[in-house]
Amino acid sequence: MRNAFDADGRASDKSGMAAEALVPSSAAEAVQLFGDGTDVTVFAGGTILMPQIAAGRLKPKRALLLHRSGLDEIRTDGNVVRIGAMVAVSAIADGPDGPLARFARQVADLEVRAAATIGGNLCAPAGYEAQRGDLGAPLIALGARVRSDGKGGERTEPGEEVRPGLPGDQAGRLVLEIEYDAPSGAWSAQTLRRRHAHSYAVANVAICSTADGLRVGVSGVGPRAVRARAVEQSRNAEDVLQDVDPVDDAVASAAYRRKMLVLLVRRALDEAGNA
Numbered sequence: 001m002r003n004a005f006d007a008d009g010r011a012s013d014k015s016g017m018a019a020e021a022l023v024p025s026s027a028a029e030a031v032q033l034f035g036d037g038t039d040v041t042v043f044a045g046g047t048i049l050m051p052q053i054a055a056g057r058l059k060p061k062r063a064l065l066l067h068r069s070g071l072d073e074i075r076t077d078g079n080v081v082r083i084g085a086m087v088a089v090s091a092i093a094d095g096p097d098g099p100l101a102r103f104a105r106q107v108a109d110l111e112v113r114a115a116a117t118i119g120g121n122l123c124a125p126a127g128y129e130a131q132r133g134d135l136g137a138p139l140i141a142l143g144a145r146v147r148s149d150g151k152g153g154e155r156t157e158p159g160e161e162v163r164p165g166l167p168g169d170q171a172g173r174l175v176l177e178i179e180y181d182a183p184s185g186a187w188s189a190q191t192l193r194r195r196h197a198h199s200y201a202v203a204n205v206a207i208c209s210t211a212d213g214l215r216v217g218v219s220g221v222g223p224r225a226v227r228a229r230a231v232e233q234s235r236n237a238e239d240v241l242q243d244v245d246p247v248d249d250a251v252a253s254a255a256y257r258r259k260m261l262v263l264l265v266r267r268a269l270d271e272a273g274n275a
């Protein structure tokens, strides 16, 4: 992805507006430069942000560029997998098989996956014509915990509570790391996409049998990933619509998504829910 910022740390969009570029060389420095997030736009792989800048829809005042922040490691401590926010989607796709890798392999194409990051995917704002944030479904199903910093200091919260912001969202958080317990029980990853290299998902469903019971995550049907708690309780696929309200967009109608979502949940339950 081309860097829009020159050696002096200034960026120009079509309107000629210039931004200040902040380039931290450690996670601690990134946290310090982010502060409470006011007027800061966090740049990870830029696969969402750069097209917005090119189209003149985004004019960052202060751009926090994370590519040298060292947040790009995957570590395994015993049973716990820790993934830095700047780990590329391609690195997860090329890694060991599991619910997260299955969905990572479906995101966009090779070129986009190489630039796109897990942090950017988790924080992806609603798209204009398609939904994003596919990795939200497996992260919720895995019971992932997200470590972030910003106003009020560092905190760790469940993946389903992370609210994607708007680009440049002043109330946003800086995501540092995502961790989850490696799955030891049955799991299923179900997705429906159109046959095209750049296709976005119609719907994604991930199910994991964890130490805390069955967990069901849904993404690609609305602006943010959702935990389908009703299905976790009842194991009835139709109940997914109690927690999820699919949207219309250029990829699929809400009505089609509702039908397909129930089908995907049923398949996932058949594969993993009764194990």
Ligand SMILES: Cc1cc2nc3c(=O)[nH]c(=O)nc-3n(C[C@H](O)[C@H](O)[C@H](O)COP(=O)(O)OP(=O)(O)OC[C@H]3O[C@@H](n4cnc5c(N)ncnc54)[C@H](O)[C@@H]3O)c2cc1C
Pocket: 041, 042, 043, 044, 045, 046, 047, 048, 049, 050, 085, 086, 089, 106, 107, 108, 109, 112, 115, 116, 117, 118, 119, 120, 121, 122, 123, 124, 125, 131, 132, 133, 134, 135, 165, 166, 167, 168, 172, 173, 174, 175, 176, 198, 199, 200, 201
């Ligand atoms: C052709 C094409 C196809 C695509 N197909 C898919 C697809 O199939 N599925 C899918 O899910 N997405 C898809 N996308 C969208 C996008 O590529 C991915 O969601 C990607 O993972 C975003 O990551 P990024 O690092 O590029 O994010 P960026 O563009 O850098 O950032 C995205 C948003 O997240 C915020 N952000 C980034 N990192 C952090 C952080 N650490 N802390 C806080 N905020 C942060 C940014 O401020 C911004 O608001 C596609 C994009 C393109 C261009």
